[in-house]
Amino acid sequence: MERPNTAWTALSSKRFLISSWPWRSYAYLLSSVPVGLLTITLLIGAAALCALLSPILIGILMMSAFPLIGAAIGVLERWRVRLMIPAGVPSPHAAITSGFSRRARLTFRRRERASIRALGYGLLLGVFIWPLSTVFAGLSATVLGVTLVTPFIASVDEVGMGPWTLNTTVEGLIFLVAFAPPWYIVTSYILGALAGAEAELAKALLGPREEELRRNVAELRRSRLDLVDAFETERARIERHLHDGVQQRLVGLTMTLGLAELDLPEGEGRRLVVKAHGEAEAALADLREAVRGIHPRVLVDHGLEAAVREVADRSPMPVSVRMSLPHRFSTPIEAAAYFVVSEALGNVAKHAQASRCEVEGWVSGDRLVVTITDDGIGGATLDGTSGTGLTGLVTRLDALGGTLDVSSPPGGPTRLRMECPCRLDD
Amino acid sequence: MPVPARRLSIVLAEDSLLLREGLASILDRAGHEVRDSVGDADTLLAVVRKEPPDVVITDVRMPPGHSDEGLRAAAAIRAELPEIGILVLSQYVADAYLSSLLETTTGGIGYLLKDRVGHVTEFLASLDRVAEGGTVVDPEVVRQLLARRRDDGPLAALTPRELEVLALMAEGRVNSSIAEQLVVSEAAVRKHVGNIFAKLQLDDGRDRRVSAVLTYLRS
DSSP: OOOOOSHHHHHHSTTGGGSSHHHHHHHHHHHHHHHHHHHHHHHHHHHHHHHHHGGGSHHHHHHTTHHHHHHHHHHHHHHHGGGTOTTOOOOOSOOOOTTSOHHHHHHHHHHOHHHHHHHHHHHHIIIIIHHHHIIIIIHHHHHHHHHHHHHHHHHHSOEEETTEEEOSHHHHHHHHHHHHHHHHHHHHHHHHHHHHHHHHHHHHHHSOOHHHHHHHHHHHHHHHHHHHHHHHHHHHHHHHHHIIIIIHHHHHHHHHHHHHHHHSOSSHHHHHHHHHHHHHHHHHHHHHHHHHHHSOHHHHHHHHHHHHHHHHHHSSSOEEEEEEOSSOOOHHHHHHHHHHHHHHHHHIIIIIOOSOEEEEEEEETTEEEEEEEEOSOOOOOSSSGGGHHHHHHHHHHHHHTOEEEEEOOTTOOEEEEEEEESOOOO | OOOOSSOOEEEEEOSOHHHHHHHHHHHHHTTOEEEEEESSHHHHHHHHHHSOOSEEEEESSOTTTTSSHHHHHHHHHHHHOTTSEEEEEESSOOHHHHHHHHTTOSSSEEEEEGGGGGSHHHHHHHHHHHHTTOEEEOHHHHHHHHHHTTTSHHHHTSOHHHHHHHHHHHTTOOHHHHHHHHTSOHHHHHHHHHHHHHHTTOOOOGGGHHHHHHHHHHO
């Protein structure tokens, strides 16, 4: 038979009375006494200290640290509750990045909802739970203890047990046999239920909350998408800025230089103007290249396939493109896919010693899949020096709920596979 | 300044004042008449509908959307007034935009990078070609198209010189212009053109050869 993993399942088990659960319940209830006393002392002490120091402001400032006491109580209580919930109660606190300073960590913990909940639990523990536990567990333990020693006491003195008066060892023994088992049985169930309820309360207040977790995840996801979106908007802004500003001026410059060439007679002056014209054109070409890396126009106007074809055309090796995409995707998805292909083709040209490359794209279910396969030497990874551009794209895809995988055995072929949900709204 | 084949009446659409003035001064000095210069696609359509010019020169990206308003205006003009030559200029050219230009038409159309305007003589020659019903495609676009077909069978059969001739044909140049560019005789160009059409199994219909080449490259 499987070991019960909570007090409730244990209570309904036939083996409850001979299992460790009654004793665990006793231990849990009785151990709440020192913890409860400690908690209430700590809370009252801290409150008194705050009140005492409030005239010099520090006291008021210190009050904001109360949730930290709650968090500490939470740690202790989650450890103690393992008596009743052997699997343990996971911490509701968010993991703090290692980059945080000690001060920032404390501020973060102080503001967490879970810390305030734990403080509330601490108050309950200090005011109600431990006295309640003491009354029930203490009473039943005392009665049981006294009952066990009744035969010895009855042999020397008269013992009054409720309505009965016991004078002899035999009477004591009869009382022990008749009274102890039912008392043990009844109190075990009562204490088991009480300890179980207290443990559930601790779990509810000190454990993670499902909807809180879900909300956190949803919020995180949204904020990451917002970031990706902001990133795209910013790129579009930069591109627009370059297009309307410096590009126009350079084009204007080439026009002026072109006109000057026509008017100048053959000679050194004309030669220099022609040279300047060439340089202005080279600057324009460089700028166009840079803009393509920031916010490719074809992608915006004609979508992923046209943009991928354009990158493929620029590649020094033959690249065949086979894409069947039924519709356009939202900008961050198209941009991520485009930059994966662009970065991958760049890497293939630089490192793979490939003679040809193939880009494929399709929609599988609700996911966009893009693969880039080359016949090069293989051995490519997503981390390390060869794929620095791609590692950034992994992060970007991650924010969209997508993935990037590479299969590149030594000797090739290398196949990069990108997957991404077609829709960003959940 | 070269003398134009004929004085053209031109409508200019370009949202940057700097470039509008630069273009206007080049066209003006070449002896053409810049009838109107406008800064957005709607005004362009209104002006052209009111009194059709010989040629419309338009930017691709214009207000309000700063996307491809110029291309859409060009398509609208071509549909309504097919006799007007259209020269589309862009800060950036790509084959992807060519289809929207070529779909509706076979001639009287041009698509050039704005940088080409600075090569005034060539630019004015392109303008004349568009006005005469020819096709002008930016060398950059042709390069893209050729890159796409480089591993293809028939293209691989062309000699390097024939490839050069093919690229110039795709740009919309006539034989004399190709001969001048490659410093060979027109007879030599004619021979190359014949070979190319034979190898690619295309029809050499004299006035439709640009679209034949482009269609082949884009297929």
